[in-house]
Amino acid sequence: MVRGRISRLSVRDVRFPTSLGGHGADAMHTDPDYSAAYVVIETDAEDGIKGCGITFTLGKGTEVVVCAVNALAHHVLNKDLKDIVGDFRGFYRQLTSDGQLRWIGPEKGVVHLATAAVLNAVWDLWAKQEGKPVWKLLVDMDPRMLVSCIDFRYITDVLTEEDALEILQKGQIGKKEREKQMLAQGYPAYTTSCAWLGYSDDTLKQLCAQALKDGWTSQRSQFPRARLFLFHLSALLSLQATSFPHCSSALLPSDSRLCRFKVKVGADLQDDMRRCQIIRDMIGPEKTLMMDANQRWDVPEAVEWMSKLAKFKPLWIEEPTSPDDILGHATISKALVPLGIGIATGEQCHNRVIFKQLLQAKALQFLQIDSCRLGSVNENLSVLLMAKKFEIPVCPHAGGVGLCELVQHLIIFDYISVSASLENRVCEYVDHLHEHFKYPVMIQRASYMPPKDPGYSTEMKEESVKKHQYPDGEVWKKLLPAQEN
Ligand SMILES: C[C@H](O)[C@@H](O)[C@@H](O)[C@H](O)C(=O)O
Ligand SMILES: [Mg+2]
DSSP states (O other): OOOOBEEEEEEEEEEOOGGGGTTTOOSSOSSOOOEEEEEEEEESSTTOOEEEEEEEEOSTHHHHHHHHHHHHGGGTTTOBHHHHHHTHHHHHHHHHTOTTGGGGOSSSHHHHHHHHHHHHHHHHHHHHHHTSBHHHHHHHSOHHHHHTTOOOTTTTTTOOHHHHHHHHHHTTTTHHHHHHHHHHHOEEEEEOTTOOTTSOHHHHHHHHHHHHHHTOBOSSOOOOHHHHHHHHHHHHTTOOGGGSOTTOGGGOOOOTTOBEEEEEOOSOHHHHHHHHHHHHHHHOSSSEEEEEOTTOSOHHHHHHHHHHHGGGOOSEEEOOSOTTOHHHHHHHHHHHGGGTOEEEEOTTOOSHHHHHHHHHTTOOSEEOOOTTTSSHHHHHHHHHHHHHHHTOOBOOOOOSSSHHHHHHHHHHHIIIIIIOOOTTOOEEEOOSSGGGBSSOOOEETTEEOOOOSSBOSOOBOHHHHHHHBTTTSHHHHHHHHHHHO
């Protein structure tokens, strides 16, 4: 039973100096300090349970998000949790429709990242009070209740409440078996942490060798390059995506030694050629390689560059151009069809509207939700359901601090209650900073094992928060004078 009135909201600026080691660096974000605006909400209930939420940022931006969280706080304070979750759609809309703050959004940028941090804390609190991890709270929730958490404004032309309900009701079939399967085997992951752009060739080789040894192995399915090609072709011939499912298990090889790695590209073509060659040589010709350009290119440049990198057989190119350029993505997607390269995007798609249009324009083959970029579970639910309707596989983004912890809940729920499929699906994993969380992710045999602790896995260790708080935490006190000199 949910209980308590929200009596306090605090937000802290927590930063990790990851840029010093080149961790997380890509073609556009060359010095990322993985950071979080860390929100904690408390209630007047006697249980003392707190809700913890984050949004992911890259250092300097964090203080701006912290301001935005404070500006939103009055919408949450003194509210009964029962009233919030009893009309979650209304509450979501209240936060995103603040008559003044909406002007600096709407539903995008800093104010939306702040909304995500606050709502992530609410979901954590709710799940903790129910004694369940968020994925399980969602899986056990009645479809009508799930639908009542979603704001359908701006997407009813492709997904109505009735459509959503129908999808979720169909998802009830076989749910128990899929839950058992998840608990036993976990959700398949791929790793990005070997090949950040800030790493030397030696580091890349060393981390790649280690990852191979640790078994970044495909346990159930491999992305079928031939099928991907056919899918693109069908799109070109204007066939309905639904009439041509691109993930028929019949054609999937079941080689259990297949691996999944992502490499950063886009800054310098010669470097990319060299680094991709190193990885391909190490992982062999059959294993899965993804590439990520982090929005570095113009549309024609993306096509040209990827034509050169095609020989390394990437499954997808991620964020080839501006995340706002829906038609640009569609053009790139069409051009890369004959090369068998899919388009993945989403980590910087502001909201459900952008995802709607990417799907409508057939501009992506892999949809990457993000647990902090979108308005928390509520908005992610709408995107998972749209992806299901368009039969586009969801492969979540998780490169950042806390993103793996959060997004595992969404993708496990997606499998059990929405997609019912693992074909062409894989969730990103990065091996950084998990030690700062009270309930860190658990990876086994290259799969996310469903978390069992109640909540959204976002609670950080108080000691870590204190040490990394910016600018007065111990870590920054030592670093800042050195950086100023
Ligand atoms: C700055 C970050 O590390 C990004 O490079 C990262 O999120 C990346 O795009 C990813 O896909 O993991
Ligand atoms: Mg990326």
